[in-house]
Amino acid sequence: MVSSPDLHSLILALNRAEKRFLMIFLKNHAYKEYDAYTYLIEIMSKQKIYDESLIKEQLLNKNFKKTLRHFAVIKKRLYDVTLKSLRSYAADSSIENILLNNILDVKNLYEKGLFEQCEKQILKTKKIGYKYQRFNELCSLIRYEKLILENKSYSSNSLKAYEEIKCEEKELLEKQMEINHQWELVHKTEYYRYKEGFARTENDYKELQLLIENEIANKKDYSDNYKAAAHLNLSLLNYYASINDVQSCLKKIDEGRKLMEDNMDIILEDPIPYLYKQYDYIWTARLLNRDEKEVDEALKKIDEHVKKLSPEIYEKHKPKIKKLHFSFLINNLITKGDFKNACEYAEKYAAYREENNISMTNREWAAYQKNMMISSFGNKKYDKTLDVIDKLLKKRDSLRIDIFSLTLIIELITHYELKNFRLIEHKVKSAYRYLSQRNKLHKFESIMLKYVKDMIKKNYTENNITTYFKNLKKDLLELKADAFEFRYLENFDLISWLDAKIEKKDFAQLVQKRFNQRAKKASKN
Numbered sequence: 001m002v003s004s005p006d007l008h009s010l011i012l013a014l015n016r017a018e019k020r021f022l023m024i025f026l027k028n029h030a031y032k033e034y035d036a037y038t039y040l041i042e043i044m045s046k047q048k049i050y051d052e053s054l055i056k057e058q059l060l061n062k063n064f065k066k067t068l069r070h071f072a073v074i075k076k077r078l079y080d081v082t083l084k085s086l087r088s089y090a091a092d093s094s095i096e097n098i099l100l101n102n103i104l105d106v107k108n109l110y111e112k113g114l115f116e117q118c119e120k121q122i123l124k125t126k127k128i129g130y131k132y133q134r135f136n137e138l139c140s141l142i143r144y145e146k147l148i149l150e151n152k153s154y155s156s157n158s159l160k161a162y163e164e165i166k167c168e169e170k171e172l173l174e175k176q177m178e179i180n181h182q183w184e185l186v187h188k189t190e191y192y193r194y195k196e197g198f199a200r201t202e203n204d205y206k207e208l209q210l211l212i213e214n215e216i217a218n219k220k221d222y223s224d225n226y227k228a229a230a231h232l233n234l235s236l237l238n239y240y241a242s243i244n245d246v247q248s249c250l251k252k253i254d255e256g257r258k259l260m261e262d263n264m265d266i267i268l269e270d271p272i273p274y275l276y277k278q279y280d281y282i283w284t285a286r287l288l289n290r291d292e293k294e295v296d297e298a299l300k301k302i303d304e305h306v307k308k309l310s311p312e313i314y315e316k317h318k319p320k321i322k323k324l325h326f327s328f329l330i331n332n333l334i335t336k337g338d339f340k341n342a343c344e345y346a347e348k349y350a351a352y353r354e355e356n357n358i359s360m361t362n363r364e365w366a367a368y369q370k371n372m373m374i375s376s377f378g379n380k381k382y383d384k385t386l387d388v389i390d391k392l393l394k395k396r397d398s399l400r401i402d403i404f405s406l407t408l409i410i411e412l413i414t415h416y417e418l419k420n421f422r423l424i425e426h427k428v429k430s431a432y433r434y435l436s437q438r439n440k441l442h443k444f445e446s447i448m449l450k451y452v453k454d455m456i457k458k459n460y461t462e463n464n465i466t467t468y469f470k471n472l473k474k475d476l477l478e479l480k481a482d483a484f485e486f487r488y489l490e491n492f493d494l495i496s497w498l499d500a501k502i503e504k505k506d507f508a509q510l511v512q513k514r515f516n517q518r519a520k521k522a523s524k525n
Helices: 004-013 016-029 034-046 052-061 065-069 071-089 095-111 115-131 135-150 156-196 202-218 226-242 246-261 264-269 272-287 292-308 311-336 339-356 362-378 382-394 401-417 421-437 443-458 465-481 494-503 507-524
Strands: none
Touching (some): 004 071, 034 071, 156 202, 246 264, 272 311, 382 401, 401 421, 494 507
16 A cells, blocks of 8 residues: 555645646546545645645545545555556657657557557657667567567568667667666766765775776767766766866866757757756856856857757756756856845745745755855855754755865854854864764864864954964965865855955955956956
Protein backbone atom coordinates (compact mmCIF):
# COMPACT_ATOMS: atom_id res chain seq x y z
CA MET A 1 0.00 0.00 0.00
CA VAL A 2 1.11 3.55 -0.76
CA SER A 3 1.62 5.54 2.42
CA SER A 4 -0.57 8.61 2.90
CA PRO A 5 2.25 11.17 2.68
CA ASP A 6 3.17 9.83 -0.78
CA LEU A 7 -0.25 10.65 -2.20
CA HIS A 8 -0.23 14.04 -0.49
CA SER A 9 3.25 14.83 -1.88
CA LEU A 10 2.19 13.76 -5.38
CA ILE A 11 -0.93 15.97 -5.30
CA LEU A 12 1.10 18.97 -4.10
CA ALA A 13 3.69 18.43 -6.85
CA LEU A 14 1.10 18.81 -9.64
CA ASN A 15 1.05 22.14 -11.46
CA ARG A 16 -2.26 23.78 -12.39
CA ALA A 17 -2.41 22.31 -15.90
CA GLU A 18 -1.67 18.79 -14.60
CA LYS A 19 -4.29 19.13 -11.87
CA ARG A 20 -6.89 20.36 -14.37
CA PHE A 21 -6.09 17.42 -16.65
CA LEU A 22 -6.35 15.03 -13.69
CA MET A 23 -9.91 16.23 -12.93
CA ILE A 24 -10.95 15.55 -16.55
CA PHE A 25 -9.15 12.20 -16.49
CA LEU A 26 -10.96 11.18 -13.29
CA LYS A 27 -14.32 12.08 -14.78
CA ASN A 28 -13.64 9.83 -17.78
CA HIS A 29 -11.91 6.93 -16.01
CA ALA A 30 -13.02 6.85 -12.38
CA TYR A 31 -16.62 8.05 -12.41
CA LYS A 32 -17.74 5.78 -9.53
CA GLU A 33 -15.31 7.32 -7.03
CA TYR A 34 -15.18 10.72 -8.76
CA ASP A 35 -16.73 12.71 -5.89
CA ALA A 36 -14.52 11.06 -3.25
CA TYR A 37 -11.37 11.51 -5.36
CA THR A 38 -12.00 15.17 -6.18
CA TYR A 39 -12.78 15.99 -2.55
CA LEU A 40 -9.62 14.20 -1.37
CA ILE A 41 -7.57 16.17 -3.90
CA GLU A 42 -9.20 19.41 -2.74
CA ILE A 43 -8.47 18.92 0.96
CA MET A 44 -4.97 17.49 0.39
CA SER A 45 -4.09 20.47 -1.83
CA LYS A 46 -4.85 22.80 1.07
CA GLN A 47 -2.60 20.96 3.53
CA LYS A 48 1.05 22.02 3.58
CA ILE A 49 1.81 19.30 6.15
CA TYR A 50 -0.09 16.04 5.85
CA ASP A 51 -2.68 15.48 8.57
CA GLU A 52 -4.60 12.24 8.03
CA SER A 53 -6.83 12.60 11.10
CA LEU A 54 -8.07 15.99 9.85
CA ILE A 55 -8.75 14.54 6.39
CA LYS A 56 -10.80 11.71 7.89
CA GLU A 57 -12.73 14.20 9.99
CA GLN A 58 -13.54 16.28 6.90
CA LEU A 59 -14.59 13.16 4.96
CA LEU A 60 -16.92 12.20 7.80
CA ASN A 61 -18.47 15.68 7.84
CA LYS A 62 -19.18 15.35 4.10
CA ASN A 63 -20.72 11.89 4.67
CA PHE A 64 -18.06 9.92 2.74
CA LYS A 65 -18.53 6.90 5.02
CA LYS A 66 -17.70 4.31 2.35
CA THR A 67 -14.48 6.16 1.52
CA LEU A 68 -13.51 6.10 5.20
CA ARG A 69 -14.16 2.35 5.47
CA HIS A 70 -11.81 1.69 2.54
CA PHE A 71 -9.53 4.68 3.04
CA ALA A 72 -6.23 2.88 2.34
CA VAL A 73 -7.61 1.29 -0.84
CA ILE A 74 -9.06 4.62 -2.08
CA LYS A 75 -5.70 6.34 -1.53
CA LYS A 76 -3.88 3.60 -3.43
CA ARG A 77 -6.31 3.81 -6.34
CA LEU A 78 -6.15 7.60 -6.46
CA TYR A 79 -2.34 7.44 -6.41
CA ASP A 80 -2.33 4.99 -9.35
CA VAL A 81 -4.92 6.99 -11.32
CA THR A 82 -2.92 10.19 -10.76
CA LEU A 83 0.20 8.52 -12.20
CA LYS A 84 -1.81 7.27 -15.19
CA SER A 85 -3.13 10.78 -15.69
CA LEU A 86 0.42 12.19 -15.69
CA ARG A 87 1.49 9.58 -18.25
CA SER A 88 -1.41 10.53 -20.48
CA TYR A 89 -0.84 14.27 -19.99
CA ALA A 90 2.85 14.00 -20.90
CA ALA A 91 2.44 11.46 -23.72
CA ASP A 92 3.70 13.79 -26.46
CA SER A 93 5.42 16.41 -24.32
CA SER A 94 8.98 15.17 -24.90
CA ILE A 95 11.01 13.05 -27.29
CA GLU A 96 11.60 10.53 -24.51
CA ASN A 97 7.84 10.05 -24.03
CA ILE A 98 7.21 9.86 -27.78
CA LEU A 99 9.90 7.18 -28.13
CA LEU A 100 8.60 5.16 -25.17
CA ASN A 101 5.04 5.27 -26.54
CA ASN A 102 6.27 4.27 -30.01
CA ILE A 103 8.21 1.35 -28.51
CA LEU A 104 5.00 0.26 -26.79
CA ASP A 105 3.26 0.42 -30.19
CA VAL A 106 6.07 -1.73 -31.64
CA LYS A 107 5.57 -4.27 -28.84
CA ASN A 108 1.80 -4.43 -29.41
CA LEU A 109 2.16 -4.81 -33.20
CA TYR A 110 4.75 -7.57 -32.74
CA GLU A 111 2.56 -9.47 -30.28
CA LYS A 112 -0.34 -9.28 -32.76
CA GLY A 113 1.90 -10.82 -35.42
CA LEU A 114 1.71 -7.70 -37.63
CA PHE A 115 5.41 -7.82 -38.49
CA GLU A 116 5.27 -5.59 -41.56
CA GLN A 117 3.53 -2.81 -39.64
CA CYS A 118 5.90 -3.42 -36.76
CA GLU A 119 8.94 -2.90 -39.02
CA LYS A 120 7.47 0.37 -40.36
CA GLN A 121 6.99 1.62 -36.80
CA ILE A 122 10.56 0.59 -35.90
CA LEU A 123 12.05 2.49 -38.87
CA LYS A 124 9.97 5.59 -38.07
CA THR A 125 10.99 5.49 -34.39
CA LYS A 126 14.67 4.83 -35.15
CA LYS A 127 14.84 8.03 -37.19
CA ILE A 128 13.72 9.98 -34.12
CA GLY A 129 16.08 7.99 -31.87
CA TYR A 130 19.14 8.71 -34.01
CA LYS A 131 18.23 12.37 -34.47
CA TYR A 132 18.16 12.85 -30.68
CA GLN A 133 20.90 10.28 -29.89
CA ARG A 134 18.65 8.17 -27.65
CA PHE A 135 20.85 5.06 -27.61
CA ASN A 136 18.99 3.11 -24.91
CA GLU A 137 15.67 3.39 -26.76
CA LEU A 138 17.38 2.43 -30.02
CA CYS A 139 18.68 -0.75 -28.35
CA SER A 140 15.10 -1.60 -27.33
CA LEU A 141 14.01 -1.25 -30.97
CA ILE A 142 16.85 -3.51 -32.13
CA ARG A 143 15.55 -6.20 -29.77
CA TYR A 144 12.28 -6.25 -31.75
CA GLU A 145 14.19 -6.29 -35.05
CA LYS A 146 15.91 -9.47 -33.83
CA LEU A 147 12.58 -11.00 -32.82
CA ILE A 148 11.08 -10.26 -36.24
CA LEU A 149 14.11 -11.88 -37.94
CA GLU A 150 13.53 -15.02 -35.86
CA ASN A 151 10.02 -15.25 -37.32
CA LYS A 152 11.22 -14.96 -40.92
CA SER A 153 12.40 -17.93 -42.98
CA TYR A 154 16.16 -18.44 -42.80
CA SER A 155 18.04 -17.26 -45.87
CA SER A 156 21.30 -15.55 -46.82
CA ASN A 157 19.43 -12.23 -46.64
CA SER A 158 18.34 -12.83 -43.04
CA LEU A 159 21.91 -13.76 -42.05
CA LYS A 160 23.19 -10.55 -43.62
CA ALA A 161 20.48 -8.57 -41.83
CA TYR A 162 21.42 -10.22 -38.52
CA GLU A 163 25.11 -9.25 -38.96
CA GLU A 164 24.06 -5.66 -39.70
CA ILE A 165 21.83 -5.55 -36.61
CA LYS A 166 24.60 -7.05 -34.47
CA CYS A 167 27.09 -4.39 -35.62
CA GLU A 168 24.55 -1.62 -35.09
CA GLU A 169 23.72 -2.88 -31.59
CA LYS A 170 27.41 -3.11 -30.66
CA GLU A 171 27.99 0.48 -31.77
CA LEU A 172 24.97 1.73 -29.83
CA LEU A 173 26.03 -0.13 -26.68
CA GLU A 174 29.53 1.35 -26.94
CA LYS A 175 28.08 4.86 -27.22
CA GLN A 176 25.89 4.25 -24.19
CA MET A 177 28.89 2.89 -22.26
CA GLU A 178 30.79 6.10 -23.15
CA ILE A 179 27.90 8.13 -21.74
CA ASN A 180 27.80 5.99 -18.58
CA HIS A 181 31.57 6.37 -18.08
CA GLN A 182 31.45 10.14 -18.50
CA TRP A 183 28.39 10.40 -16.26
CA GLU A 184 30.33 8.57 -13.52
CA LEU A 185 33.18 11.07 -13.91
CA VAL A 186 30.71 13.99 -13.64
CA HIS A 187 29.25 12.42 -10.52
CA LYS A 188 32.69 12.16 -8.87
CA THR A 189 33.81 15.69 -9.79
CA GLU A 190 30.46 17.20 -8.79
CA TYR A 191 30.49 15.35 -5.49
CA TYR A 192 33.89 16.85 -4.74
CA ARG A 193 32.96 20.32 -5.98
CA TYR A 194 29.63 20.55 -4.18
CA LYS A 195 30.68 18.74 -1.03
CA GLU A 196 34.00 20.47 -0.38
CA GLY A 197 33.47 23.56 -2.53
CA PHE A 198 36.99 23.61 -4.00
CA ALA A 199 40.48 22.26 -3.44
CA ARG A 200 41.90 23.64 -0.21
CA THR A 201 45.16 21.68 0.01
CA GLU A 202 47.73 20.07 -2.26
CA ASN A 203 46.25 16.65 -1.44
CA ASP A 204 42.79 17.82 -2.51
CA TYR A 205 44.29 19.05 -5.76
CA LYS A 206 46.04 15.72 -6.42
CA GLU A 207 42.83 13.76 -5.79
CA LEU A 208 41.00 15.88 -8.35
CA GLN A 209 43.88 15.70 -10.80
CA LEU A 210 43.95 11.91 -10.56
CA LEU A 211 40.24 11.80 -11.45
CA ILE A 212 40.62 13.89 -14.57
CA GLU A 213 44.12 13.52 -16.04
CA ASN A 214 43.38 10.22 -17.83
CA GLU A 215 40.40 11.78 -19.59
CA ILE A 216 42.48 14.78 -20.69
CA ALA A 217 45.18 12.44 -22.07
CA ASN A 218 42.62 10.14 -23.71
CA LYS A 219 41.49 12.73 -26.32
CA LYS A 220 38.62 10.48 -27.41
CA ASP A 221 36.42 11.80 -30.20
CA TYR A 222 32.85 12.29 -28.99
CA SER A 223 31.68 14.29 -32.04
CA ASP A 224 28.85 11.78 -32.65
CA ASN A 225 27.95 11.36 -28.98
CA TYR A 226 26.62 14.62 -27.61
CA LYS A 227 25.85 13.38 -24.07
CA ALA A 228 29.32 11.88 -23.55
CA ALA A 229 30.93 15.09 -24.87
CA ALA A 230 28.69 17.26 -22.66
CA HIS A 231 29.46 15.15 -19.57
CA LEU A 232 33.21 15.36 -20.23
CA ASN A 233 32.96 19.13 -20.68
CA LEU A 234 31.15 19.43 -17.35
CA SER A 235 33.72 17.22 -15.57
CA LEU A 236 36.56 19.41 -16.84
CA LEU A 237 34.66 22.54 -15.82
CA ASN A 238 34.13 21.10 -12.32
CA TYR A 239 37.83 20.28 -12.15
CA TYR A 240 39.04 23.74 -13.17
CA ALA A 241 36.48 25.41 -10.89
CA SER A 242 37.62 23.28 -7.96
CA ILE A 243 41.27 24.26 -8.43
CA ASN A 244 40.26 27.88 -9.06
CA ASP A 245 41.61 28.02 -12.63
CA VAL A 246 39.12 30.66 -13.76
CA GLN A 247 40.64 31.19 -17.22
CA SER A 248 40.31 27.48 -18.07
CA CYS A 249 36.77 27.54 -16.66
CA LEU A 250 35.77 30.25 -19.12
CA LYS A 251 37.33 28.29 -21.98
CA LYS A 252 35.41 25.12 -21.04
CA ILE A 253 32.15 27.05 -20.63
CA ASP A 254 32.62 28.53 -24.11
CA GLU A 255 33.35 25.07 -25.55
CA GLY A 256 30.22 23.77 -23.79
CA ARG A 257 28.10 26.55 -25.28
CA LYS A 258 29.43 25.80 -28.77
CA LEU A 259 28.79 22.06 -28.31
CA MET A 260 25.19 22.74 -27.29
CA GLU A 261 24.58 25.22 -30.11
CA ASP A 262 25.79 22.54 -32.58
CA ASN A 263 23.21 20.12 -31.14
CA MET A 264 20.27 22.50 -30.85
CA ASP A 265 17.59 19.86 -31.60
CA ILE A 266 18.61 18.00 -28.44
CA ILE A 267 19.00 21.22 -26.41
CA LEU A 268 15.52 22.48 -27.31
CA GLU A 269 14.18 19.29 -25.72
CA ASP A 270 16.03 19.98 -22.47
CA PRO A 271 16.96 23.69 -22.33
CA ILE A 272 18.20 23.84 -18.74
CA PRO A 273 21.88 22.80 -19.28
CA TYR A 274 22.27 25.47 -21.98
CA LEU A 275 20.82 28.15 -19.69
CA TYR A 276 23.19 27.04 -16.93
CA LYS A 277 26.12 27.39 -19.34
CA GLN A 278 25.12 30.96 -20.23
CA TYR A 279 24.78 31.96 -16.58
CA ASP A 280 28.10 30.24 -15.78
CA TYR A 281 29.69 32.24 -18.58
CA ILE A 282 28.39 35.53 -17.14
CA TRP A 283 29.61 34.68 -13.63
CA THR A 284 33.07 33.58 -14.82
CA ALA A 285 33.49 36.46 -17.29
CA ARG A 286 32.85 38.88 -14.43
CA LEU A 287 35.47 37.18 -12.25
CA LEU A 288 37.95 37.86 -15.05
CA ASN A 289 36.74 41.48 -15.37
CA ARG A 290 35.63 40.93 -18.96
CA ASP A 291 33.66 43.57 -20.86
CA GLU A 292 30.00 43.84 -19.76
CA LYS A 293 29.11 43.62 -23.47
CA GLU A 294 29.95 39.89 -23.23
CA VAL A 295 27.50 39.60 -20.34
CA ASP A 296 24.81 41.39 -22.40
CA GLU A 297 25.47 39.01 -25.31
CA ALA A 298 25.01 35.96 -23.05
CA LEU A 299 21.77 37.44 -21.65
CA LYS A 300 20.54 38.01 -25.20
CA LYS A 301 21.26 34.35 -26.04
CA ILE A 302 19.24 33.25 -22.99
CA ASP A 303 16.21 35.28 -24.11
CA GLU A 304 16.49 33.98 -27.67
CA HIS A 305 16.81 30.40 -26.49
CA VAL A 306 13.72 30.58 -24.26
CA LYS A 307 11.69 32.10 -27.13
CA LYS A 308 12.62 29.13 -29.37
CA LEU A 309 11.07 26.61 -26.96
CA SER A 310 7.75 25.05 -27.88
CA PRO A 311 4.85 25.92 -25.52
CA GLU A 312 4.85 22.34 -24.18
CA ILE A 313 8.60 22.31 -23.46
CA TYR A 314 8.46 25.78 -21.91
CA GLU A 315 5.56 24.78 -19.64
CA LYS A 316 7.36 21.59 -18.62
CA HIS A 317 10.59 23.43 -17.71
CA LYS A 318 9.04 26.71 -16.57
CA PRO A 319 9.76 26.19 -12.83
CA LYS A 320 13.46 25.49 -13.54
CA ILE A 321 13.71 28.38 -16.02
CA LYS A 322 12.18 30.74 -13.43
CA LYS A 323 14.45 29.32 -10.74
CA LEU A 324 17.53 30.02 -12.84
CA HIS A 325 16.26 33.47 -13.80
CA PHE A 326 15.66 34.51 -10.19
CA SER A 327 18.97 33.03 -9.08
CA PHE A 328 20.84 34.99 -11.75
CA LEU A 329 19.01 38.23 -10.95
CA ILE A 330 19.81 37.94 -7.24
CA ASN A 331 23.48 37.06 -7.90
CA ASN A 332 23.74 39.86 -10.44
CA LEU A 333 22.34 42.45 -8.02
CA ILE A 334 24.65 41.27 -5.22
CA THR A 335 27.65 41.56 -7.56
CA LYS A 336 26.61 45.12 -8.43
CA GLY A 337 26.09 46.02 -4.77
CA ASP A 338 22.33 46.56 -5.21
CA PHE A 339 21.50 44.64 -2.02
CA LYS A 340 18.08 46.23 -1.54
CA ASN A 341 16.74 44.93 -4.86
CA ALA A 342 18.52 41.60 -4.30
CA CYS A 343 16.49 41.19 -1.09
CA GLU A 344 13.27 42.09 -2.88
CA TYR A 345 13.88 39.58 -5.68
CA ALA A 346 14.81 36.87 -3.15
CA GLU A 347 11.47 37.44 -1.42
CA LYS A 348 9.61 37.46 -4.76
CA TYR A 349 11.24 34.14 -5.61
CA ALA A 350 10.20 32.69 -2.23
CA ALA A 351 6.60 33.81 -2.91
CA TYR A 352 6.73 32.32 -6.43
CA ARG A 353 7.98 28.97 -5.07
CA GLU A 354 5.26 28.97 -2.41
CA GLU A 355 2.51 29.76 -4.92
CA ASN A 356 3.64 27.12 -7.42
CA ASN A 357 4.76 24.40 -4.97
CA ILE A 358 8.32 24.43 -6.32
CA SER A 359 10.79 22.40 -4.30
CA MET A 360 14.56 22.95 -4.06
CA THR A 361 17.41 20.50 -3.74
CA ASN A 362 19.68 20.87 -0.68
CA ARG A 363 22.28 22.49 -2.91
CA GLU A 364 19.79 25.01 -4.34
CA TRP A 365 18.43 25.74 -0.89
CA ALA A 366 21.93 26.45 0.49
CA ALA A 367 22.79 28.72 -2.47
CA TYR A 368 19.51 30.61 -2.06
CA GLN A 369 20.01 31.08 1.69
CA LYS A 370 23.63 32.19 1.11
CA ASN A 371 22.42 34.88 -1.31
CA MET A 372 19.68 35.91 1.10
CA MET A 373 22.25 36.19 3.90
CA ILE A 374 24.63 38.37 1.83
CA SER A 375 21.89 40.61 0.40
CA SER A 376 20.29 41.12 3.85
CA PHE A 377 23.69 41.97 5.33
CA GLY A 378 24.46 44.43 2.52
CA ASN A 379 21.01 45.99 3.00
CA LYS A 380 21.76 46.45 6.74
CA LYS A 381 18.91 44.11 7.68
CA TYR A 382 21.03 42.50 10.38
CA ASP A 383 18.20 40.76 12.24
CA LYS A 384 17.10 39.15 8.97
CA THR A 385 20.73 38.19 8.30
CA LEU A 386 20.93 36.39 11.64
CA ASP A 387 17.62 34.60 10.93
CA VAL A 388 19.04 33.24 7.66
CA ILE A 389 22.34 32.33 9.37
CA ASP A 390 20.37 30.38 11.97
CA LYS A 391 18.64 28.38 9.19
CA LEU A 392 21.97 27.60 7.54
CA LEU A 393 23.71 26.58 10.76
CA LYS A 394 20.88 24.20 11.64
CA LYS A 395 21.96 22.22 8.56
CA ARG A 396 25.68 22.68 9.16
CA ASP A 397 26.57 19.00 8.70
CA SER A 398 25.11 18.93 5.18
CA LEU A 399 26.43 22.34 4.08
CA ARG A 400 29.26 22.69 1.61
CA ILE A 401 32.33 23.60 3.68
CA ASP A 402 32.97 26.97 1.99
CA ILE A 403 29.34 28.08 2.48
CA PHE A 404 29.45 26.92 6.09
CA SER A 405 32.69 28.80 6.82
CA LEU A 406 31.42 31.93 5.07
CA THR A 407 28.24 31.75 7.18
CA LEU A 408 30.33 31.70 10.37
CA ILE A 409 32.35 34.72 9.22
CA ILE A 410 29.28 36.76 8.23
CA GLU A 411 27.70 35.85 11.56
CA LEU A 412 30.71 37.35 13.38
CA ILE A 413 30.77 40.59 11.38
CA THR A 414 26.97 40.92 11.71
CA HIS A 415 27.32 40.77 15.48
CA TYR A 416 30.12 43.32 15.15
CA GLU A 417 27.74 45.66 13.27
CA LEU A 418 25.17 45.15 16.05
CA LYS A 419 27.91 45.73 18.68
CA ASN A 420 27.19 42.35 20.32
CA PHE A 421 30.81 42.08 21.47
CA ARG A 422 30.22 39.68 24.37
CA LEU A 423 28.38 37.30 22.08
CA ILE A 424 31.18 37.46 19.48
CA GLU A 425 33.69 35.92 21.92
CA HIS A 426 31.46 32.91 22.43
CA LYS A 427 30.83 32.62 18.65
CA VAL A 428 34.57 32.69 17.86
CA LYS A 429 35.25 29.83 20.28
CA SER A 430 32.34 27.83 18.91
CA ALA A 431 33.42 28.40 15.27
CA TYR A 432 37.04 27.52 16.02
CA ARG A 433 36.02 24.32 17.80
CA TYR A 434 33.62 23.17 15.09
CA LEU A 435 35.97 23.87 12.18
CA SER A 436 38.83 22.13 13.98
CA GLN A 437 36.65 19.05 14.54
CA ARG A 438 35.93 18.93 10.81
CA ASN A 439 39.64 19.37 10.02
CA LYS A 440 38.74 22.33 7.83
CA LEU A 441 40.45 25.19 9.61
CA HIS A 442 42.45 26.72 6.76
CA LYS A 443 44.23 30.03 6.29
CA PHE A 444 41.14 32.14 5.62
CA GLU A 445 39.24 30.87 8.67
CA SER A 446 42.36 31.03 10.87
CA ILE A 447 43.08 34.66 9.94
CA MET A 448 39.49 35.79 10.42
CA LEU A 449 39.02 34.01 13.77
CA LYS A 450 42.40 35.24 15.04
CA TYR A 451 41.64 38.87 14.22
CA VAL A 452 38.14 38.77 15.70
CA LYS A 453 39.52 37.15 18.85
CA ASP A 454 42.25 39.83 19.09
CA MET A 455 39.71 42.58 18.61
CA ILE A 456 37.77 41.38 21.66
CA LYS A 457 40.88 40.83 23.82
CA LYS A 458 42.50 44.17 23.02
CA ASN A 459 39.25 46.10 23.32
CA TYR A 460 39.78 48.29 20.26
CA THR A 461 38.08 51.68 20.21
CA GLU A 462 36.72 53.77 17.34
CA ASN A 463 40.02 55.67 17.29
CA ASN A 464 42.41 52.72 16.84
CA ILE A 465 40.15 50.18 15.06
CA THR A 466 41.29 51.49 11.63
CA THR A 467 44.77 50.02 12.09
CA TYR A 468 43.22 46.68 13.01
CA PHE A 469 41.10 46.62 9.85
CA LYS A 470 44.08 47.66 7.66
CA ASN A 471 46.18 44.78 8.99
CA LEU A 472 43.34 42.30 8.44
CA LYS A 473 42.87 43.57 4.89
CA LYS A 474 46.62 43.21 4.19
CA ASP A 475 46.65 39.58 5.38
CA LEU A 476 43.53 38.71 3.38
CA LEU A 477 44.85 40.30 0.20
CA GLU A 478 47.92 38.06 0.47
CA LEU A 479 45.56 35.08 0.18
CA LYS A 480 44.73 36.17 -3.37
CA ALA A 481 48.02 34.62 -4.45
CA ASP A 482 46.98 31.31 -2.86
CA ALA A 483 44.85 29.31 -5.30
CA PHE A 484 43.52 27.21 -2.43
CA GLU A 485 42.22 30.20 -0.42
CA PHE A 486 41.23 32.87 -2.95
CA ARG A 487 37.68 31.61 -3.51
CA TYR A 488 36.32 33.03 -0.24
CA LEU A 489 36.98 36.55 -1.46
CA GLU A 490 34.73 35.82 -4.48
CA ASN A 491 31.71 34.66 -2.47
CA PHE A 492 31.53 37.80 -0.35
CA ASP A 493 33.29 41.13 -0.91
CA LEU A 494 34.98 41.19 2.48
CA ILE A 495 37.69 43.56 1.24
CA SER A 496 35.07 46.20 0.39
CA TRP A 497 33.50 45.74 3.83
CA LEU A 498 36.90 46.33 5.46
CA ASP A 499 37.49 49.39 3.25
CA ALA A 500 34.06 50.71 4.25
CA LYS A 501 35.14 50.46 7.88
CA ILE A 502 38.57 52.00 7.20
CA GLU A 503 37.22 54.86 5.06
CA LYS A 504 33.99 55.20 7.09
CA LYS A 505 31.87 54.75 3.97
CA ASP A 506 28.72 52.80 3.15
CA PHE A 507 29.47 49.15 2.26
CA ALA A 508 26.81 48.87 -0.50
CA GLN A 509 27.86 52.14 -2.13
CA LEU A 510 31.50 51.03 -2.13
CA VAL A 511 30.63 47.69 -3.81
CA GLN A 512 28.59 49.56 -6.44
CA LYS A 513 31.39 52.04 -7.10
CA ARG A 514 33.99 49.29 -7.53
CA PHE A 515 31.75 47.26 -9.83
CA ASN A 516 31.24 50.32 -12.05
CA GLN A 517 34.99 51.02 -12.07
CA ARG A 518 35.78 47.42 -13.10
CA ALA A 519 33.10 47.49 -15.82
CA LYS A 520 34.40 50.79 -17.19
CA LYS A 521 38.00 49.53 -17.23
CA ALA A 522 36.98 46.25 -18.93
CA SER A 523 35.07 48.10 -21.68
CA LYS A 524 38.18 50.18 -22.47
CA ASN A 525 40.30 47.04 -22.79
